[in-house]
Amino acid sequence: MGIFEENKIDCHNHVFDPVRFPYRADTAYRPSGQELGTAAQFTRVLEASGVQHALLVGPTSGYRTDNACMLDAIAQGNGRFKGIAVVEDDIDRAALRGLKEAGVVGVAFNPAMEGVAKLREAGPLFDLLADLDMFAQIQVVEDQLLALTDLIDQTRVRILIDHCGRPVPGKGIGQPGFEALLALADNGRTVVKISGLQKVSEQAFPYADAQIYAKALIAAFGADACVWGSDWPFLRAPERLDYAPLLALFETVVPDPAIRRKILWDTPKRLFGFQ
Structure with missing residues (x-):
């Protein structure tokens, strides 16, 4: 049985x-054309x-803290979807609980686009997320994670790292930011998304260097x-991407069924x- 017949999320x-x-x-960015993708x-x-x-x-592009499009997709999806929301730092417990009840399992933070300084003030929000057993999803780039390890170490929240931590293409696994990500494996509450290989590659598909x-x-x-994760519908893609080849690529990267x-x-x- 191949990857297209296997159960997948x-x-x-x-x-x-x-x-x-x-x-x-x-x-800051308004997706258009082939970047659009409805539920x-x-x-x-x-x-x-x-x-x-x-x-x-929930994307920083287009909607930022307006989660209505995503929440509608979850509500109409008959159990197919759950979500990661984008929220204001001062969101209160009741509002977060409401998002959780609507199918949201965490909150996205985007230092890759907004810088690390903003996230250094997120300790209270991390605590709320931990209390509600929700994730803090973080997208960093290059060596940004080095500036955030103290914050992560000092909190109880479960961490979800986007796109393999987005290391610098070509610098290998020994670069400081990626080594810091590997070290988070020891805390027992960090999860990594194996996604976005095109973002950390200097080559065309199948992104052998990534x-x-x-x-x-x-x-x-x-x-x-x-x-x-697929990263569909592929915002700002450096070349044309399609869903099926990315699944086939993952089967190559992880050949053990x-x-x-x-x-x-x-x-x-x-x-x-997910049920």
Whole structure:
């Protein structure tokens, strides 16, 4: 049985539907053209690829802290979707609890786009997330994680790292930021998304130079703390991307069916509560 017949959960993707849910006026980037992807379109992609569930991520682009498009997709998805929201730092416990009851399992933080200084003030929000057993999802780039390890060490919240930690392409697993990510495997509450290989590669598909990062993370964290994500609908992609080739690539990166089942199904099902 190959990857297209195996049970799968896609743990990093976005929905954009500016006709029904207009973008915020103050967004820094407005996805358009082939970057758009409604929940209905994404559902067709999932069904064609044999993917049962998806963890939707509220995007900084387009919507920022307006989670209406994502929440509508979850509500209409008949259990297919859960979400990661983008919120204001001063959100209160009741509002966070409301998001959780609506199918949100965590909150996204984006130092890669907004810088690390903003996240240094997130300790109280991390505490609220820990109290509610929700994730703090963090997207860093290059060596940004070095500035955040003290904050992570001092909190109780479960951490979800985007896109293999987005190391610098070509600098290998010994670069400081990636070594700091590997060290988080020891805390027992960090999960890594094996996704976005095109973001950490200097080559065209199949991103051979980036596969070392995915394999190193799986070796360090184990299949019980790794999940897979497509990054559909591929904002700012350096070249054309399609869903099926990315699934086939993951089968190449993780040829062992037992390990693949954990990363694609058992682990995200357990962590995010998919039924």
